[in-house]
Structure formats: C-alpha cells, structure tokens
Amino acid sequence: MESLIEILRNNKLKITPRRLAVLELFYQERKLLTPEQIWQRLNSKFNKLGMPTIYRILAQLSQIRILRQTTDEQQQLCYYYCSLRNKNPHHHFYCKNCQRVFCLEFCELDSIKKAVAGQIDAEVHHHELYIEGLCSECRKSTNNAKLKSKN
Ligand SMILES: [Zn+2]
Ligand SMILES: [Zn+2]
Numbered sequence: 477m478e479s480l481i482e483i484l485r486n487n488k489l490k491i492t493p494r495r496l497a498v499l500e501l502f503y504q505e506r507k508l509l510t511p512e513q514i515w516q517r518l519n520s521k522f523n524k525l526g527m528p529t530i531y532r533i534l535a536q537l538s539q540i541r542i543l544r545q546t547t548d549e550q551q552q553l554c555y556y557y558c559s560l561r562n563k564n565p566h567h568h569f570y571c572k573n574c575q576r577v578f579c580l581e582f583c584e585l586d587s588i589k590k591a592v593a594g595q596i597d598a599e600v601h602h603h604e605l606y607i608e609g610l611c612s613e614c615r616k617s618t619n620n621a622k623l624k625s626k627n
C-alpha cells in the first residue's frame with residue numbers, strides 16, 4: 477500500500493504541509509467534505525489558509541483521482557477520498573447517516589450495455605451510479621436504537 481506521501485510523490489506533487497493536511501483529513505474521515513468544511517477543520521493549524529489555496533489543492537488531488545467530486549443533499553460541491561483511484565471503473569456507496577463513502581469493487585457495465593443496446597440500440601461510453609443507504613455500522617446503531625426504544 478502506498479502511503480499518502482508516496483501517493484503525492486509518485487504523482488509529482490510536492491509534499492507541502494497544507495497539501496498533506498488536506499489529504500490526511502480525507503483519508504481519516506472518509507466522508508463527504510465541502511471546501512468550507514475543510515477550511516473549518518484546518519484553519520486553526522495554518523496561518524492565513526485561504527479558500528483559493530483549498531480549491532487549488534482539491535483540484536490537484538482530484539486530478540490524480542485520489543479525491544472525487546460530487547454534490548451533497550444540499551447540492552453543494554463536495555469531495556471524498558477514493559482508495560481505489562486506479563481501479564476503473566468502480567462505484568461508490570454513500571452512507572446517508574454518517575456521510576462516509578466506500579469504494580465498491582464492482583461494475584455492471586456489461587449488463588448496462590446490453591440493456592441500453594436492447595432498448596434503444598445505442599452504444600454506452602460512460603455511466604455513473606449513485607448508491608446511497610446506511611453503512612454497516614449505522615445499520616447496527618439504528619437497529620440498537622430501535623430495540624432500545626421498544627424496551
Ligand atoms: Zn473509489
Ligand atoms: Zn454510516
């Protein structure tokens with residue numbers, strides 16, 4: 477497994493404290509984060525951390541596919557960590573409760589291609605799949621909460 481520092485180095489991104497701090501934050505939290513949330517979490521650690529710096533770092537980290545972009549329920553732009561960045565195609569699962577994102581090592585491209593060709597005789601070049609629900613931990617804790625409220 478490549479370390480975060482190796483990922484930056486292997487992609488010819490200089491190891492700067494800010495860049496590493498942003499990447500570490502995503503790695504640790506595994507959650508959807510908006511640029512403002514990143515600023516709120518890191519602002520106290522750095523002198524004069526501006527939003528333009530955060531946007532620039534997010535763009536660089538998205539370019540090497542370690543971060544991915546999406547929009548949250550409020551249609552705000554946000555980012556998440558992708559541990560399978562070189563494995564394409566794959567999909568992501570979002571937990572609505574804890575906002576964590578999980579990489580899923582599967583893709584149903586062949587069946588989609590067949591279905592699209594069968595229905596409208598078209599050729600598929602790209603697809604995105606939005607999978608949302610409750611992660612294993614959140615399922616357990618909501619089940620426990622239900623049990624408790626029954627007692
Ligand atoms: Zn991923
Ligand atoms: Zn969850």
Ligand SMILES: [Zn+2]
Pocket residue numbers: 565566567582583584585603605
């Ligand atoms: Zn797929």
